[in-house]
Amino acid sequence: MSAPPAGLDAARVSRNLELHAAAAAGDAAQAKALLDAGADVWWEDEATLGWDALHYAAERGDAKLCRLLLRRGAIWNAVDVNGYTAAEVAWSLNDGATYQTILDEAVRQTVIRNLLAQKAEQQRLEGGGEEAEAEAEASTSGSAQIAADGSLVLRVDSGDEVGADPKAFLASKLRFETGADGKERCVDRDGGVVMAAWETDIMERTAALLCEGQRDGFSALNIGFGLGIIDGFLQRYKPGRHVIVEPHPDVLAHLRAKGWDKLPGVEIWERRWQDCLAELGDFDVIYTDTYSEDYAALRAFFEELPNLVSGPDARFSFFHGLAGTNRFLYDVYTRVAELDLRGIGLGTEWEEMRPQLTEETWQGTLRSYWTLDSFRIPLCRMNVF
Numbered sequence: 303m304s305a306p307p308a309g310l311d312a313a314r315v316s317r318n319l320e321l322h323a324a325a326a327a328g329d330a331a332q333a334k335a336l337l338d339a340g341a342d343v344w345w346e347d348e349a350t351l352g353w354d355a356l357h358y359a360a361e362r363g364d365a366k367l368c369r370l371l372l373r374r375g376a377i378w379n380a381v382d383v384n385g386y387t388a389a390e391v392a393w394s395l396n397d398g399a400t401y402q403t404i405l406d407e408a409v410r411q412t413v414i415r416n417l418l419a420q421k422a423e424q425q426r427l428e429g430g431g432e433e434a435e436a437e438a439e440a441s442t443s444g445s446a447q448i449a450a451d452g453s454l455v456l457r458v459d460s461g462d463e464v465g466a467d468p469k470a471f472l473a474s475k476l477r478f479e480t481g482a483d484g485k486e487r488c489v490d491r492d493g494g495v496v497m498a499a500w501e502t503d504i505m506e507r508t509a510a511l512l513c514e515g516q517r518d519g520f521s522a523l524n525i526g527f528g529l530g531i532i533d534g535f536l537q538r539y540k541p542g543r544h545v546i547v548e549p550h551p552d553v554l555a556h557l558r559a560k561g562w563d564k565l566p567g568v569e570i571w572e573r574r575w576q577d578c579l580a581e582l583g584d585f586d587v588i589y590t591d592t593y594s595e596d597y598a599a600l601r602a603f604f605e606e607l608p609n610l611v612s613g614p615d616a617r618f619s620f621f622h623g624l625a626g627t628n629r630f631l632y633d634v635y636t637r638v639a640e641l642d643l644r645g646i647g648l649g650t651e652w653e654e655m656r657p658q659l660t661e662e663t664w665q666g667t668l669r670s671y672w673t674l675d676s677f678r679i680p681l682c683r684m685n686v687f
């Protein structure tokens with residue numbers, strides 16, 4: 303998104319303030335007229351709470367006006383000085399209808415944006431070059447952004463050098479240690495948590511959803527070993543073939559120290575999933591949970607699924623850690639992932655569970671990557687009509 307001009311002249315500020323007043327009063331006709339006259343829909347009034355017109359419309363509970371502002375380029379994830387989005391203002395007022403309207407628009411814009419970015423990337427690979435990149439840029443400028451860099455990292459917010467850069471992560475040293483909660487964890491050079499034992503319940507339940515009722519000797523694929531927690535639970539169901547894809551040398555050393563490479567039926571592929579999926583064959587059970595990869599990478603993985611599933615009874619799940627510190631973004635990403643999966647023929651059911659976290663869980667780490675009350679486990683299957 304292009305940066306907004308630093309200092310606006312008095313006439314422009316006054317028009318923008320009029321837009322805020324129109325939004326606060328629920329005056330859609332006036333808001334439209336002001337937008338047509340050049341009012342800046344993104345403008346935040348820093349002299350007050352840092353609200354933009356969308357925050358005011360959300361406070362008023364005017365879902366229709368919120369939709370109008372969003373269609374005219376309001377930024378759905380813009381935050382005020384306290385870090386609250388307009389959707390969170392609606393939520394705090396128990397206004398489910400306005401919250402849902404902003405959520406629907408956020409999902410719509412994110413899906414469109416992702417599709418345009420994907421198209422631009424395809425054209426770039428096919429030699430379309432600058433024109434395609436400009437198209438992707440134009441599709442996002444002045445409208446909703448997912449994050450400052452245009453994407454969300456799955457398990458890390460930002461600012462963590464290793465956690466936000468897949469290449470740096472794979473080249474970095476990892477520590478396997480006992481946390482203040484007395485449980486095992488794997489931590490990167492910056493103190494970013496790669497994997498921690500608080501996720502054990504999630505992994506146990508995910509393995510059950512994936513494996514219960516599978517045929518004898520079923521095949522399972524797990525992307526990203528971490529602490530091997532989900533692999534331990536997958537083993538309980540006695541898969542005939544259990545493939546683990548893991549590229550990090552320190553994780554591989556840890557895995558060997560625990561004897562995983564010697565287990566019957568277990569195959570370790572010492573590569574990134576991007577470099578070996580085509581050679582792996584197909585599976586009844588597929589799970590992915592990587593680190594320092596963004597939503598674009600997860601969606602790229604989704605697109606490989608039709609070639610990886612063994613048939614209509616195959617099941618797929620992933621660690622849904624997208625935006626685990628913000629409920630609204632989590633809701634947006636739940637829906638975006640579901641729509642993207644539907645686009646490639648997979649239906650998704652979600653099971654909610656309450657993670658068992660204590661204050662000690664994050665002690666001595668860079669930051670907590672999970673602060674929400676509930677976690678959603680996706681269970682996806684091919685839609686067979």
Ligand SMILES: C[S@@+](CC[C@H](N)C(=O)[O-])C[C@H]1O[C@@H](n2cnc3c(N)ncnc32)[C@H](O)[C@@H]1O
Pocket residue numbers: 496497505525526527528529530531532533547548549550553573574575576591592593594595
């Ligand atoms: C969060 S941990 C996985 C935790 C695992 N689910 C468990 O139950 O312990 C993420 C793992 O993904 C691995 N990883 C990161 N990028 C990867 C990639 N492109 N392909 C495969 N594995 C990757 C990391 O090295 C790390 O071991």
